[in-house]
Amino acid sequence: MPASTRPPGRPRTGVDAAVFAATLRTVHELGYAHATVDRIAAAAGIAKTTVYRRWPSKGALITACLVDAFGPVPLTGADRSALLANAIRWIAAKIGEPGIGAAFAGVFTDAVNDPALRQVLSTQLQDPYRLVLQDALDEPEHRVLFFIDVVVGTLLHRMGMTGEPMTTTDVDALVDMVLRALG
Amino acid sequence: MPASTRPPGRPRTGVDAAVFAATLRTVHELGYAHATVDRIAAAAGIAKTTVYRRWPSKGALITACLVDAFGPVPLTGADRSALLANAIRWIAAKIGEPGIGAAFAGVFTDAVNDPALRQVLSTQLQDPYRLVLQDALDEPEHRVLFFIDVVVGTLLHRMGMTGEPMTTTDVDALVDMVLRALG
DNA sequence: CCAATTACGCTACTTGAAGTATCGATACTA
DNA sequence: TAGTATCGATACTTCAAGTAGCGTAATTGG
Secondary structure (H helix, E strand, O other): OOOOOOOOOOOOOOOHHHHHHHHHHHHHHHOOOOOOHHHHHHHHOOOHHHHHHHOOOHHHHHHHHHHHHHOOOOOOOOOHHHHHHHHHHHHHHHHHOOOHHHHHHHHHHHHHOOHHHHHHHHHHHHHHHHHHHHHHHOOOHHHHHHHHHHHHHHHHHHHHHHOOOOOHHHHHHHHHHHHHHHO | OOOOOOOOOOOOOOOHHHHHHHHHHHHHHHOOOOOOHHHHHHHHOOOHHHHHHHOOOHHHHHHHHHHHHHOOOOOOOOOHHHHHHHHHHHHHHHHHOOOHHHHHHHHHHHHHOOHHHHHHHHHHHHHHHHHHHHHHHOOOHHHHHHHHHHHHHHHHHHHHHHOOOOOHHHHHHHHHHHHHHHO
């Protein structure tokens, strides 16, 4: 039998998926700034205190929501170039989905001057993809970090400046540019 | 004689430069989130109300501060490639100066879900550089916007994720990559 | 000198959101 | 049934953006 049986006490209700969906929906409808924890909790049909029992801060909630929304990066492609191209198009499409880009940009900017949140964002969101890509592309850490800066930074800058995701034409240009840098 | 003589009433004191300096200093020391208008005003030696008499919001103050801090882009270089390379190194150095990168990233994230601030940021900060670069590089608007997304987005993403400006080695890689895309 | 005008500093206030504290009720385990 | 942990609800604290009002200072024009 497993070492950990069910612990005593009332079990947690399985509301994580509902909270994540409510988070993206609220951010999409009201924008990051107006997507307060109060409103997200109300949209999910739970109390605000329940949110804070599971995630220590709004930034941590958004980060967890993004981790859940992104899921694993698809590592498909015949060679390194095709693999990286697919990864770039995948993240571009994800950031273009309703709420995700705004949530990403919002938590990112919150993290700029919040070292604790930066740590959460870096370890929980960026590091998994960085490690997988290092392995798949056979590139050193600093090169993969550079590519992530370029791709994600470009996509978020466009999203932040225009409020709209990048067009497929510009994503194509981004892919071409990065692939040439990959060599 | 000029059409506008001095208007009646007490003239404004010339504190703009002091406020800008205090803004960058405060953001550098405390971070964007803790650089409140109260603290900035105190650091500049003026009342908070005076700040709001001149700039309608904190975002507008930060934007004006950045416009002042950046100044005109140096358009030097023998050809288009050298010119763009110099411009990229210039903006990278500026974003690396104390307070500027954090202020930029902060106001940028504030703007993501604040259309009014986005308008201010786009017209007062981005458009002047875009127009000058369109002319100097003889490139269409969408190409210049793409380059700005790539360069500024990459630099801010690095700044946001690590808290440190990009190293000269990585700036070199950024220059190489963009120059190859310029063709 | 004096009125009108405008900016300043100061204090107090409103508003909104993050995060906390408490408590009764509920859903489990042993 | 006792113990434990979660939930919802309400209230609260804290902090920062932005506003209002007032007495005072600086300037122009008569």
